[in-house]
Amino acid sequence: LQRDGEELLNIDSVVGSLQAEIEAIHMRMAVQQEKRRAVEIRILQNRARISPMRFLPTEILQQIFKSCLPNDRYVIPHILSAPLLLCQICRRWRDIAQATPELW
Secondary structure (H helix, E strand, C coil): CHHHHHHHHHHHHHHHHHHHHHHHHHHHHHHHHHHHHHHHHHHHHHHHHCCHHHHCCHHHHHHHHHHCCCCCCCCCCCCCCCCCCHHHCCHHHHHHHHCCHHHC
């Protein structure tokens, strides 16, 4: 009977050790996941920097912007449609849209 009690204590000790290892692994996983998220953000930022859209000439973007306008003669401004929507994409697009009188 005493031997059974010692074995149970030993098993409890092993289970405790395993639980501590599992918790340490979870902590390391959390650290690695945070590092991965930081790298993914850097990847997205770098992709945006080398996007072909960034290198289109202003004149081509102006033509694209004009083609985004509704066919109505008078445009009712709305934040979710051109030309106001185009002004929300990035600073360059806002500057180009604002400098293109045909949009307004």
